[in-house]
Amino acid sequence: MTRTIKRANRWFDDRLGASGFVRTALNKVFPDHWSFMLGEIALYSFLLLVLTGIYLTFFFQPSLKEVVYDGAYAPLKGVEMSQAYESTLRLSYEVRAGMVMRQMHHWAAIIFLAAIVVHVGRVFFTGAFRRPRELNWIVGCSLLVLAMANGFAGYSLPDDQLSGTGLRIAYSIALSIPLGGTWVAYLLFGGEFPAESIISRLFVIHVLLLPLAILGLLGVHMAIVWRQKHTQFRGPGKTEDNVVGSRLWPSYALKSVGFFFLVSAVTALLGGLAQVNPIWLYGPFRAADVSAASQPDWYVGWLDGALRLFPGWEIRAFGHTIPAVFFPGVLLPTVSFGLLFGWPFIEARFTKEDVRDHHLLDRPRERPLRTGIGTGVITFYVVLFFAAATDVLATVFDVSVTGLLVAFRVALLCLPPVVAFVTYRLCKEAAALPDEEDAAPVVVRTASGAYVTGHGHQAGNGGDGTPRADGLDEIGSGPRPDAH
Amino acid sequence: MSDTSRDERRTERAIAVALVLSAITALGLAVTYATGGQVQLEGFLLGLSLGTMGWALCAWGKHLLPPGPFVQQRQHPAEADPEQEPVSRLVDEATGEASTLPGGGTDTEGLDAVGRRPFLVKLLVGAAGALGVAALFPIRSLGPDPGRTLFRTSWRKGARLVTEEGRLVRAGELEVGSVLTVFPEGHIGEADAQTLLIRATEDDLRTRPGREDWAPRGQVAYSKVCTHAGCPVGLYQVESRRLLCPCHQSLFDVIDGARPVFGPASRSLPQLALDVDDDGYLIARGDYDEAIGPGFWERP
Ligand code: FES
Numbered sequence: 001m002t003r004t005i006k007r008a009n010r011w012f013d014d015r016l017g018a019s020g021f022v023r024t025a026l027n028k029v030f031p032d033h034w035s036f037m038l039g040e041i042a043l044y045s046f047l048l049l050v051l052t053g054i055y056l057t058f059f060f061q062p063s064l065k066e067v068v069y070d071g072a073y074a075p076l077k078g079v080e081m082s083q084a085y086e087s088t089l090r091l092s093y094e095v096r097a098g099m100v101m102r103q104m105h106h107w108a109a110i111i112f113l114a115a116i117v118v119h120v121g122r123v124f125f126t127g128a129f130r131r132p133r134e135l136n137w138i139v140g141c142s143l144l145v146l147a148m149a150n151g152f153a154g155y156s157l158p159d160d161q162l163s164g165t166g167l168r169i170a171y172s173i174a175l176s177i178p179l180g181g182t183w184v185a186y187l188l189f190g191g192e193f194p195a196e197s198i199i200s201r202l203f204v205i206h207v208l209l210l211p212l213a214i215l216g217l218l219g220v221h222m223a224i225v226w227r228q229k230h231t232q233f234r235g236p237g238k239t240e241d242n243v244v245g246s247r248l249w250p251s252y253a254l255k256s257v258g259f260f261f262l263v264s265a266v267t268a269l270l271g272g273l274a275q276v277n278p279i280w281l282y283g284p285f286r287a288a289d290v291s292a293a294s295q296p297d298w299y300v301g302w303l304d305g306a307l308r309l310f311p312g313w314e315i316r317a318f319g320h321t322i323p324a325v326f327f328p329g330v331l332l333p334t335v336s337f338g339l340l341f342g343w344p345f346i347e348a349r350f351t352k353e354d355v356r357d358h359h360l361l362d363r364p365r366e367r368p369l370r371t372g373i374g375t376g377v378i379t380f381y382v383v384l385f386f387a388a389a390t391d392v393l394a395t396v397f398d399v400s401v402t403g404l405l406v407a408f409r410v411a412l413l414c415l416p417p418v419v420a421f422v423t424y425r426l427c428k429e430a431a432a433l434p435d436e437e438d439a440a441p442v443v444v445r446t447a448s449g450a451y452v453t454g455h456g457h458q459a460g461n462g463g464d465g466t467p468r469a470d471g472l473d474e475i476g477s478g479p480r481p482d483a484h
Numbered sequence: 485m486s487d488t489s490r491d492e493r494r495t496e497r498a499i500a501v502a503l504v505l506s507a508i509t510a511l512g513l514a515v516t517y518a519t520g521g522q523v524q525l526e527g528f529l530l531g532l533s534l535g536t537m538g539w540a541l542c543a544w545g546k547h548l549l550p551p552g553p554f555v556q557q558r559q560h561p562a563e564a565d566p567e568q569e570p571v572s573r574l575v576d577e578a579t580g581e582a583s584t585l586p587g588g589g590t591d592t593e594g595l596d597a598v599g600r601r602p603f604l605v606k607l608l609v610g611a612a613g614a615l616g617v618a619a620l621f622p623i624r625s626l627g628p629d630p631g632r633t634l635f636r637t638s639w640r641k642g643a644r645l646v647t648e649e650g651r652l653v654r655a656g657e658l659e660v661g662s663v664l665t666v667f668p669e670g671h672i673g674e675a676d677a678q679t680l681l682i683r684a685t686e687d688d689l690r691t692r693p694g695r696e697d698w699a700p701r702g703q704v705a706y707s708k709v710c711t712h713a714g715c716p717v718g719l720y721q722v723e724s725r726r727l728l729c730p731c732h733q734s735l736f737d738v739i740d741g742a743r744p745v746f747g748p749a750s751r752s753l754p755q756l757a758l759d760v761d762d763d764g765y766l767i768a769r770g771d772y773d774e775a776i777g778p779g780f781w782e783r784p
Contacts, residue, residue, distance in 0.1 A: 029556040096521040100530070103523075165715060169731065172713040172778035175634075182634060182780050186627035192634065193714070194675055195627075229558055243556045251549040258541025265535030272527005287675035288648065288665050288708060290716045290730050307713060308732040312750030314779055323779030324750050325713050359558060391733060401733050402746055 026249035031232035035122045037259065042115035043222075044263040045108045046214065052105040053207065059091035059098060060084070062157065062203030064196055073280050081284035084159040084199050088279060104271030109151050111267060113299040116144050124343070124374055127362035128231045131354040134344040136224040141341050143217050148299055150210040153202045155277070155297050162277075164285030166296055168193060169307070173329035178322055194287055233361050240359045295388060305387030306332050309409050368427035376420025383412045495547045502540040509533035634782070635775045637677040639756060643668035645681065645705075645766045655760040656701060658683040663720040665708060668768065676776055678708040678716060679756050681766070682738055684725065690740045698757040703766065705756040706742045709777035710734060712749035727753070751779070 013019055030036075063083040069076050071086070072093040091098040120140065123129050129137035152170070156163040171193040174185040190197035229243050238244045246252040270276070283289075296304050306328035315322040339346070347370065348354035364371040386393070387408045394401040513529040516522060598605065645653040645666040658664060664681045671677050686702040698704070706727070710717050715731035720738075726745065727736040734747030742753035754776050757769035775783050 027554075027556075029552075029554045032553075097517060097526060099523045100526045103527075165731065168715060169713045175778055175780045178781050180781075182630040182782060183627075185780075186630045187623060188627070190627045192630075192676065229556070237553075237555065241558050243558060244553045246552045247550075247554050251545045251551065254545030254549065255542050256545075258538045258543075258545060261534045261538025261541060263538075265531045265533075265538055267531075268527050268534055269531030270527070272524050272531065287673060288667075288678040288716050290718045304732075307748060310748055312712070312734075312744060312748050314750040316784070319784045320781055321779040321783040322781070324748055325778060328748075329713075391730065405733065405747070 026247070028226075028248045029229075029243045029245050030248060030252050031230050031238075031243060031245035033233060035126075036230065038115055038119040038122055040256065040259060041263055042112055042119055043218065044260045045112040045115060045267065046218065047260070048108040048264055048267055049105060049112060050211065052101045052108060053211075055101045056091065056098075056105060057207055059087060059095055060157070060203075061087040062200045064159065064199050076280060076283070079284065082159045082199070084157060085279070085284045088158040088160075092280070100268070100271050103274070103276050104267050105154075106276045107270040107274070108267050109154060110276070110298065111263070113147055113151055113297075116140075116147055117299070120144060120340075121374070121378070125362075125364040125371060126231070126233075127358065127367060127370070129344045130358040131344075131348065132228060132357045133224075133231070134348075136221060136228070137344050138341055139217055139221045139224065141337070143214060143221065144340075145337060146210055146214050146217065150206060150214065151297060152300060153206040153210065156202055157199060157206060158277075158279045159199055159285050160279035161282040161285050161289060162279070164194070164287075165290055166300075167198065168287075169304075172323075173325055176323040176326040177330055178320075178326065194285075229359070231359055231361050233363070238360065240357070243359075295392070298385070301388040302381045302384040303329065303333065305384035305408075308390055308405065309384065309387050309412055365427040365430040368424045368431065371427050372420040372424035375423040376416040379419040380412065380416040383408065383415055387412070492548060495543060499540045499543050499548075502536040502543070506533045506536040506540065509536070630782075634777075634780060637771055637776060638668045638671040638674055639677060639679075639768045639771045640668065641768065641770045642761070643768045644761070645669075645679075645758075645768070646672060648672060653681065653766045655703065655764055655766050658703060660685055660702070661722045666705070666766075676709060679705050680708045680717065680720075680727070680753075681705050682720065684738060688725075688739050692741050692755075695741075695755060695757070697759075698755060698769070700758055700760050700766075703758060704738070705758050705768075706736075706738075706753040707756065707772060707776040708753075710749060711744070711751040711753060711776075711778060712747070714778045717753065 061083045065083045066080055067083055067086050069079050069081055069086055069089065071077075071090055073089055076089065088102075092102055093099070123137065123140070152166070156167050156170075171185055171189055174188055175181050177184055186192070188201075189195040190201065230245075232238050232243060232245065235244070246255075295301070307325060310324065310328040312324045313327065314324045362370075364374075387405075390401055390404050390408065393399075394404050509529045509532040513526060513533060516525050516529060646669045647653065648665055648667070650672055652669070653664065653666060658681060660683050662683055666679050666681045667674060667677050682704050684699075684702045684704060686699075689699060689702060689704060691699070706717075708716050708718075710729040710731065712729065712732060712734050715729050717727045717729045717734075717736065719728040719730060720726075721728060725738045727738055727742065728734070729736075729747070729749065732748050734749035735745050736742040736749070736753055737745045741755065744750060744752065754772045754774050756772055759767050759769050761767045
């Protein structure tokens with residue numbers, strides 16, 4: 001088999017002559033650290049979203065035309081519903097493997113957003129966003145926004161009671177924008193809620209517009225990483241001027257493909273074994289109905305929580321209204337994302353450190369202030385997230401919703417500064433401790449397969465037989481490993 | 485040495501087992517599908533097949549291939565390839581003054597040549613801008629003019645109240661303490677016209693001035709659309725006579741003109757003026773006298 005592959009390689013080589021580029025590409029070095037895999041998880045779940053999503057489009061009908069259900073799910077037989085809802089039921093219950101695909105799609109979306117958020121956290125707390133990577137930070141944050149928007153759009157497509165309520169609130173948020181809000185809402189929805197065209201529009205947005213934008217930005221994101229080379233943590237032999245790690249080919253590539261399979265495996269297990277968004281339990285959307293305990297997908301939770309906690313301050317003056325939802329629904333996200341996008345520049349302004357490039361990562365404890373601010377901000381959003389479940393929490397713990405809401409308001413204002421301060425102090429103390437990591441033993445595996453243990457600056461041979469003081473293989477200076 | 489090769493052989497064997505397992509579970513998946521499919525089994529087998537394959541590849545990459553670490557030098561992006569001029573410089577030259585360029589114009593570079601005609605460049609920018617603005621106009625087709633539509637619902641003077649099932653509502657049929665969702669006849673299910681009909685005892689109601697005859701015999705009607713973010717205010721708490729919006733837990737006091745008493749809502753639910761027609765059915769005296777539902781800029 002390797003013979004055939006080799007022959008195919010030669011065939012392409014003769015025609016494209018790309019061996020120069022390919023050789024540099026295959027020899028490219030990527031640093032190894034578990035936290036660098038978070039972005040990979042996001043990438044792979046996006047791939048899964050595309051694969052499962054394409055399958056779903058073959059069966060889903062984005063139409064609000066009313067039909068009477070006559071399918072396999074007995075409790076809803078004879079109920080009037082939209083084609084969107086009906087086709088979602090059909091693809092879940094009557095299309096073989098449809099349910100697994102749909103649940104995998106939903107789980108992949110949940111994992112996609114989670115991986116992005118944690119990845120953003122990693123980049124933030126290690127200072128990987130600093131010059132020269134501000135641009136990629138902005139691209140990454142845009143990806144987060146697009147992923148959230150697309151998640152919400154997809155969640156709304158089945159036209160069930162829960163997603164319809166979500167759309168209703170989204171419409172009201174659009175309506176609340178000063179000056180042009182009514183126009184924004186009407187142009188977006190195609191008229192007063194619930195307008196006929198919203199599902200078909202969301203469909204195009206969900207399967208074409210936003211995925212295309214995400215795909216494009218993902219390409220840019222990775223191209224920039226490729227171009228600028230990955231950051232690395234400090235360690236023996238690692239400097240601001242080099243990259244130490246595995247070569248893309250073969251070790252890193254194999255591990256990455258393997259990792260893709262592992263992410264897919266988890267998604268498949270969840271998709272088969274863990275029920276997600278059982279729309280048949282919510283029923284078709286009716287404008288006059290609403291179910292208690294309506295919760296959105298997790299990544300929209302903070303917005304829902306903010307809508308609950310913000311007091312009813314509505315500004316009415318000069319014949320105009322700025323509705324209460326404007327502040328938590330429009331202003332808060334705008335400010336949040338504004339600060340997120342702008343963080344590299346804000347920090348550079350205060351530390352005055354952007355005069356040079358940074359390729360070595362900070363450890364969070366080395367930056368008490370940044371780490372403190374980060375944990376404080378996270379606490380803020382976590383409180384908002386849990387506030388979105390006040391009604392559920394109230395029933396579970398048998399307390400009054402009113403008291404719970406007041407407690408959450410207090411927590412929202414008090415907890416973040418406390419957490420920020422404690423983190424700051426802890427970092428300060430940890431930074432004062434002797435650094436055990438620099439003295440940690442380094443295990444290096446030689447070409448012959450033996451393991452050599454050393455402390456920091458001594459180790460055995462590298463793979464290509466070029467001995468170096470620090471036992472590392474220099475790519476580009478020594479004889480190149482054969483790419484064929 | 486022999487230790488290592490024994491390790492390697494063991495890894496090889498484990499990988500082989502994983503790959504065989506992957507193949508078997510994949511076949512199992514195919515059989516499951518062919519015999520009618522079963523959600524949990526499909527997910528389990530697919531997960532196992534993918535998982536073992538993933539583990540095999542990771543183990544292969546980690547244990548059986550040259551592990552490094554390898555070192556590569558970084559270069560500043562702008563000087564990555566000394567043969568190439570940075571793009572920023574090329575662009576600078578393109579927009580530079582024509583006088584700084586060698587005359588003649590035949591031997592200038594592509595981008596430089598453009599910059600030599602600043603007037604045309606300005607016109608080009610203007611034309612492109614105009615085109616961009618013109619391209620925005622089709623956005624207007626996406627929706628109708630909001631106009632006064634947000635201030636109106638389908639309630640008209642004399643419109644009879646019907647339930648979701650289309651049944652007319654007789655005056656007095658509703659027991660004290662019960663609640664009913666009603667629509668204007670012929671407009672069942674309309675989102676902005678949904679209204680809650682509640683029967684309270686007449687003496688309890690704290691009637692607002694000007695609304696004295698809006699609630700015949702304690703039958704009072706409020707818009708069901710929450711003034712916060714528009715959810716249907718679905719839950720009536722009989723003892724406290726309060727309406728709860730399940731979306732963000734706003735509470736409205738039914739007795740006191742549906743005034744918000746708790747939560748993020750800040751405006752009372754608009755009240756629909758009711759009357760009884762000659763046949764004894766409940767009817768509306770007209771549309772709501774204010775815009776229902778969540779606030780917006782044009783709302784006074
Ligand atoms: S929509 Fe009713 S409380 Fe928010």
